Amino acid sequence: MLSQTPKLRSLSSKLLMLTIAWLLLAMTSIGYTLVLSWKLEGGAAAINDAGSLRMRSYHAALLVSENASREAIQQEEQAFSDTLARLKKGDPARPLFLPDNAAVRQQAEEIEQHWRGDILPQLRRAELQSARPERTASPDVSSFVDRIDRLVKLIEEDNARNTTLLRFFQMALIAMAIVGSFTMMFLLFLLVIRPLDTLGEAITRLRNGELGARVEVSGNDEFALLSSGFNQMADHLQELYATLEQKVESKTRSVEEKNRHLTALYGTTSFLHESHELEAMCDGFISRLITLTGADAGSVRLVDVKRGRLELIAQHGLPEEMLEDDHCAPLDGCHCGEAVPQPFAVIRRFDRMQQQEEKHCQRAGFKEISVFHIRHNQSNVGIFTLYFRELTPLSPQDQFLLETLGSHLGLAIENQRLAARDRQFAVSEERNLMAQGLHDSIAQSLSFLNLQVQMLEAALGSGETEQAQENLGFIRTGVQECYEDVRELLLNFRTRINKEDFNDAVHTLLSRFEQQALVATQLTMHGNGLPLDPQQQLQVIFILQEALSNVRKHAQAEHVSIDIRNEADFVMTIRDDGCGFDQQRFEARKARHVGLSIMQERAARIHGRIAIRPLPGSGTEVCLTLPQTERQAA
Known part of the structure; x- marks a missing residue:
């Protein structure tokens, strides 16, 4: 100063x-x-x-x-x-x-x-x-x-x-x-x-690398202060230059360590975001951490709170006797379970611990273990443990990196669980729609056939030949309708489309309908809007199938026109020239029309709207609208 x-x-x-x-x-x-x-x-x-x-x-x-x-x-x-x-x-x-x-x-x-x-x-x-x-x-x-x-x-x-x-x-x-x-x-x-x-000459000498350049301080004025400050700056520069190589080496080590951490973080998170089974994902995770830290072994265990146990999912390098020993399974069985309720990672050095009963990891020859949490949203998903046969202290930076990687693993495990639940929910929903479709088609036909069989038995018992022949005709027609319904359902279940062959799927569906129902169709497609995503395409095809099925069963139509307009909004309109329906009766019995409910549910899945109305004179119009706000680019 x-x-x-x-x-x-x-x-x-x-x-x-x-x-x-x-x-x-x-x-x-x-x-x-x-x-x-x-x-x-x-x-x-x-x-x-x-x-x-x-x-x-x-x-x-x-x-x-x-x-x-x-x-x-x-x-x-x-x-x-x-x-x-x-x-x-x-x-x-x-x-x-x-x-x-x-x-x-x-x-x-x-x-x-x-x-x-x-x-x-x-x-x-x-x-x-x-x-x-x-x-x-x-x-x-x-x-x-x-x-x-x-x-x-x-x-x-x-x-x-x-x-x-x-x-x-x-x-x-x-x-x-x-x-x-x-x-x-x-x-x-x-x-x-x-x-x-004088000061400028000294600055020039210093700039030219003469770090010993100094200025004589005389007097007690401002230039004396400047000269003194210059001399202090030159002393500091000379000191910095003398230790520059050491500092560069230290900074280089620090940068290399950070790069190592970033590489490990990037590589591990990239691996966790790939599609893996739970065991393969945990196995790849712990093997990477063993390579990163130089540990001799490692394990990943998930917490089962209800049972109070730790389930071993993956391990590397653990001796056979540790795998056969079940002491680590209970939450209070060993050091791993004791670390679960702790807020931070737990490091155990056996040479510093008081004399007590040796745990199985200590008996296996390990001198130190490090237990880190696998967490998601502050809740414990599990733990992973690193085992060292020699004392290998982890730096605070390494511990922070391992805790971060544990959070990423917890997120990946939770995402897998959510994906599994989503798949189960999707299967459940699809089964529900299948049940509704079976109920609306085959179940009703079978109920009708059961009634005709009972009438046939009664006619045969009373010797009414004409009535028996009539009942046999109804049974034959019902069986044929059941066959056609089953065939249609099987074809629907096999439908697989993507955004490249959506138009082909529509043409195939209409061609099959013409062959089965002997009803002429006319398709109009125009517009250059955003393509539908796979889920939207699938539900649109199913809605079209259900609408054509209703035409075949109930409309008694001779011609069906399908207009698909893909602009800002996606609009699909299906019109037939059949017998139509009474709007008031339709509204009164709307809840009992299973086929219409199926179309409404499928439209709701993609946030669309279904409108069904009778046409003037005769016929029916079904209009599906997918608003622009629900569209997305491929």
């Missing part, structure tokens, strides 16, 4: 004091020259007014000699008196004043006394005689004018002295400007430029 420079010793203080001193001296000189200029201007005005006194003296004598009017003489007297009074009093506004000189003041007093005691009385007598016809002798003003001339001369001499002083001070100002400029240049060179050059 650099000490602060005392204020009076700092470079800025020195330059400020020198500037103030030079400014005060210059301002004093300039002020004095202004005073001298003011005095010269006032003296010049005084010379001018004093000269006017001389003129007015002669003019007054002339007026007397010419017997001028009394008013003219009085006017001249008054003008002379005013000029004399103004000369003595001065007028700063002009400026006008007599020099501050005893001889000048004395001469001005003599002129005033002579004016009042000699000249003015003569003029007064001349005023009294101005009315007489004879010519009046003019007063003698020559001696009075001499006094005025002497006053002018004294003022001029004073002005001459002031002019000399003014020139002196002007020359002094020029000299001060020259000396001050050279002084400032010298001080700038001495106090600023030379220290800057």
Whole structure:
């Protein structure tokens, strides 16, 4: 930490004091020259007014000699008196004043006394005689004018002295400007430029690799602080350079360790996101961790909370006796189970543990185990354990990495469980739809056949041959319908489509319908909207199958038109020219139409809407709409 420079010793203080001193001296000189200029201007005005006194003296004598009017003489007297009074009093506004000189003041007093005691009385007598016809002798003003001339001369001499002083001070100002400029240049060179050059040379040497470059610290000003700071910086750089190789090696090791961790994290998470069975996934996981940490063995166990056990899923390197021993299965059976409720990983070094009953891992020759949790959303899924035959302490970074990988494994296991539940749910849903389809088709037909068989038995028992023949015809027709229903269901169950052959699947379905029902179809497909995803395509095909099945069973139609419009919304419209239905009866019995319920459920799976309405005249229209918000790009 650099000490602060005392204020009076700092470079800025020195330059400020020198500037103030030079400014005060210059301002004093300039002020004095202004005073001298003011005095010269006032003296010049005084010379001018004093000269006017001389003129007015002669003019007054002339007026007397010419017997001028009394008013003219009085006017001249008054003008002379005013000029004399103004000369003595001065007028700063002009400026006008007599020099501050005893001889000048004395001469001005003599002129005033002579004016009042000699000249003015003569003029007064001349005023009294101005009315007489004879010519009046003019007063003698020559001696009075001499006094005025002497006053002018004294003022001029004073002005001459002031002019000399003014020139002196002007020359002094020029000299001060020259000396001050050279002084400032010298001080700038001495106090600023030379220290800057010295510091710049040292910086250049340091930049060129001369780490021993230093600056001599002299004085206690700002440049002394800069020099001291430069020397400290150079010392620090030299120290850094001396330990640079060691620090680079340390940073390299740190970067390599981080890269190793990132590689392990990326490789393990990539492996966990691939499709694997649970055992294969856990086996690959623990084998990677053994390679990463240098462990001699490892195992993955999942927690069964209800049974209070740990189930071994995968292991590498464990001896046979440990696999056969069941001590690790209970949660309180060994160190692994004891670690389950702990919030963090558990490290066990057997050489530091108190004397107690040896666990099976200790008896197998392992000196240290590390138990890490497999968690998902803060819940324990299981644990994985690393076994070491030699003491191998794991760094905090390694422990954090292993805990992170355990969380990824927990997520992967939970995803597998969710996927299995989703598959079970999908199978359950599909079985439900199959049951509904069987109920709507085959079950009803079998119920009808059972009734006809009972009627046939009754007719045969009573010997009614015609009734028996009629019942046999109904049974034959019912069996044929059951056969066709079973065949249709089998074909539906075998349907497999993808987004590339959706159009082909529709054409195949219509072709099969024409062969079975002997009903003509017309297909129109247009639009260039987003393709349907596989789930949407499958449900659309099933809805089309169910609609055509209803046409075959109930509509008694001769023609069916299918319009598929794939634009912003996906709209499929199926129209037939059959017998149609009564809208009111349909709404009243809607819940009992299993086929229609199946179509509604399949449409709901893809967030679509089904609308069924009778056409004017005859026929039925089924319209499936999949909104734009439910579409997705392939």
